[in-house]
Amino acid sequence: MPLVEQATPWAVRRAACNSAKVMSGSCSISSTKKGTYGSSLPLPLRGPDGRGVRGVQAKFDRYGPMKSMSSKQYRQVTKLTKKHAMPKQTDDHRSSKQINRARPQHRQRRHGWRPSLGLALAAIVLGFVLVYKGAERFPEYLGPVVAISSSQEIVGPVTHVRDGDTIEVSSVPIRFGSLDCAETGTSDGNRATQRMRALVGGQTLTCFLNGRTSYDRQIGSCRLQDGRDLGSVMIREGYCQRFW
Secondary structure, three states, rough: OOOEEEOOOOOHHHHOOOOOOOOOOOOEEEEEOOOOOOOOOEEEOOHHHHHHHHHHHOOOOOHHHOOOHHHHHHHHHHHHHHOOOOOOOOOOOOOOHHHHHHHHOOOOOOOOOOOOOOHHHHHHHHHHHHHHHHHHHHOOOOOHHHHHHOEEEEHHHHHHHHEEOEEEEOOOEEEEOEOOOOEEHHHHHHHHHHHHHHHHHOOEEEEEEEEEEEOOOOEEEEOOOOOOOOOOHHHHHOOOOOOO
């Protein structure tokens, strides 16, 4: 049986060598690569199908085994390889481990940590609360935030001073959210009240209310005409403590 080497590319030659159909009067196509998969692929030399094989055989006999085929001859051999190949065996004697290895493994996609919508909303709410509380407790450091987060702005003269941490601006009682002063009637409380009267006398204040209330008082902060926060002045001079 004449042998046609290098007749098809590697994939076709490998598929051909795995076939086992034997036909009388045939030529075989084998691989010259490392190792041989089976002995050969028997292809018919007679009949209409054998015409193309005979042409390939004659070409290799004349020019040597390293001669390449034309595109037409390659298509003919590929067609015959598929036509005369044996059907797949139904009985698979491989172990389950080998079969699992042969199957494509779909790796489970691992996602990095992604915050859920609930966690994102909780973080937004927590941030809002911290900013809101910070504007109430530290208005001198968060001036723009105080103005943005306020629910009401009052500009007017001081009509009454109740004690060191509560005044009335345009008859609206305002409790400073950043101050913790001693009660009126004590020595420290009386000193704080007197100092507050001295600071606001003849002043037009700009006050920002945050919407919270304490009894009849609105919680907020006020600024003097020179821009200083009134509560921070009382704390810095030692008349009151910061409210926590």
